[in-house]
Amino acid sequence: MNYKLAAMSAMLVLCVAGVPVLAHHSVAAQFDLNKPITLTGKVAKVEWINPHSYLWLDVSDDSGNVKHWALEMAGPGALRKAGLSRADRGGLKAGDTVTVNAVRAKDGTDSALMKDVKVPDGRVFTIWTNDPNAQ
Amino acid sequence: MWNGGPARGLVINKEDPFGAYLAARDGSLVNFERDNTIIRRMDPNRPFYKPEFWEKVQKGDQNGNTEDPSYGCMPGGVPRMGPPAKIVQTATELLFFYVSPPAQGWGDQYRIIPIDGRDHTPLDQLDGTWKGESIGHWEGDTMVIDTIGFNDTSWLDIGGYFHSENMHVIERMRREGNTLTWQATVEDPDVLIKPWVTNPRVLRLNSDPKAMLEESLPCVERDLSHLVNREHH
Secondary structure: OOOOOOOOOOOEEEEOOOOOOOOOEOHHHOEEEEEEEEEEEEEEEEEOOEOOOEEEEEEEOOOOOEEEEEEEOOOHHHHHHOOOOOHHHOOOOOOOEEEEEEEEEOOOOOEEEEEEEEOOOOOEEEOOOOOHHHO | OOOOOOOOOOEEOOOOOOOEEOOOHHHOHHHHHHHHHHHHHOOOOOOOEOHHHHHHHHHHHHOHHHHOHHHHOOOOOOOOOOOOOEEEEOOOEEEEEEOOOOOOOOOOEEEEEEOOOOOOOOHHHOOOEOOOEEEEEEEOOEEEEEEEOEOOOOOOOOOOOOOOOOOEEEEEEEEEOOEEEEEEEEEOOOOEOOOEEOOOEEEEEOOOOOOOOOOOOOEOOOOHHHOOOOOEO
16 A cells, blocks of 8 residues: 555644635725724624634714724634634623724725724734734 | 745745745835735746637636635635645545635635545536546556546636636645645646646645644635725735
């Protein structure tokens, strides 16, 4: 028997060098990096999904009107590594008040690309995706 | 595994011809995407289509945000999904496991590849699928995986590179020490002038004996309705 790919039935984990051959729309197709916005509101929902996780934020204005903002974040893997996925360990949790720096969507809707998020205990997580200089 | 980019400057992974990424010019996320897309598109190795399909390829490329199936959470399919992240081999089968990202497709993907010497099911009896019907055999130290029975929905790569249901893919994998080299040949005489041979991909064995594959979370596309132009990467 020829077991040249895998040693017996032992499992091999191969480290992929990093080739995002999958493609996606560009940030420039959706968001305007020259339109920064800072939002403080209550977390309504967090969606741990690919290709981008989403944070839904209820933001009240001075008149008490509430807007439901959709904030695009990085993929869920990166956020899990950053410690944001488990609410019971200090991650994002519905009902928490957080402050978000983001850039607005070009289509004028209440949606934005999150740059960083400040959670209630004061920690700030930088979310900017795929930008090596932002580390 | 891919963790989001190198530290700074041009970093080239000599083992992987795709593994070159620029740091963000001016710290700009937009420039980062544009620069790396240009690098990716400079690769001269691309499938050659018959002239009657040039317009279709070009339209697909220009409208990739809506036409590329990978944008809408569809699988990558063979060969776009590339080499597996994990291999289990038995006497009669190879089991391939993929993760996303960085594997080319969303969700936890797997393939079961018989290596027991059987023949393919006749093409007219196969449903066209994303991964087709794969059968492997050894040629010396090289595992050759022959796949037919595709749908015509998946793409070979960005660029509008579609294929027909009659596509035939031959993957070759060879392990030397702790490196594994993967390369695929795409035969599709219905649409291609000549077979297309992908660039080789070289994988390194993960040195952590306890390494596990991460679960891939569901893919839900929420962005397409907000796009204001056709720029993509």
